[in-house]
Amino acid sequence: MYEPYITDFTMNIHNKIYQSYLDKLGNLKDYKNLVKNIDDFPINERGNILFNLGGALNHELFFSILGQGEMSELFKNKIIEDFGSVDKFKEEFIKTANYVVGSGYTFLVLNNDKKLEIINTSNEDTPYSYGLKPIMNLDLWEHAYFLDYQNNRQEYINNFFSIVDFSKVSKIYEEIQENL
Numbered sequence: 001m002y003e004p005y006i007t008d009f010t011m012n013i014h015n016k017i018y019q020s021y022l023d024k025l026g027n028l029k030d031y032k033n034l035v036k037n038i039d040d041f042p043i044n045e046r047g048n049i050l051f052n053l054g055g056a057l058n059h060e061l062f063f064s065i066l067g068q069g070e071m072s073e074l075f076k077n078k079i080i081e082d083f084g085s086v087d088k089f090k091e092e093f094i095k096t097a098n099y100v101v102g103s104g105y106t107f108l109v110l111n112n113d114k115k116l117e118i119i120n121t122s123n124e125d126t127p128y129s130y131g132l133k134p135i136m137n138l139d140l141w142e143h144a145y146f147l148d149y150q151n152n153r154q155e156y157i158n159n160f161f162s163i164v165d166f167s168k169v170s171k172i173y174e175e176i177q178e179n180l
């Protein structure tokens with residue numbers, strides 16, 4: 001579906017990894033609210049539940065923004081306001097992604113000051129845990145690229161914007177804006 005940048009083989013395996021997070025969550029639903037209410041669970045279970053919740057939320061976002069599509073005017077204007085230009089935003093995203101060590105993600109989020117910000121998270125941490133609203137992300141776990149790129153993570157990162165559907169990213173941003 002996203003060949004040649006990500007093979008179907010990788011996407012199929014990646015989907016199985018996502019499914020295993022869902023399986024581990026079992027009957028738990030409404031993941032976003034569960035992140036906020038994690039204190040309701042026994043303390044010894046919280047880490048494990050949060051890991052699986054993050055795994056579900058982070059993959060749902062990542063899979064949902066892949067494809068081809070253009071930015072809406074509203075989202076593009078916000079990108080220009082907060083980063084200077086679309087190119088500068090992409091440059092900063094790629095630069096930040098290169099700072100990820102081990103397993104993690106690079107996210108575009110809306111922060112508490114209502115500004116767009118690019119952040120890295122470790123393992124399956126979700127920005128919701130920090131009160132940040134995720135808009136798009138890049139999966140930088142080895143399972144996301146190793147079969148296609150082996151140790152050349154840089155090329156995987158550089159190719160990312162060839163398979164981002166910015167119309168979907170725009171919609172996510174606009175929905176967050178409407179519900180602020």
Ligand SMILES: [Fe+2]
Nearest residue numbers: 139141143144
């Ligand atoms: Fe992943």
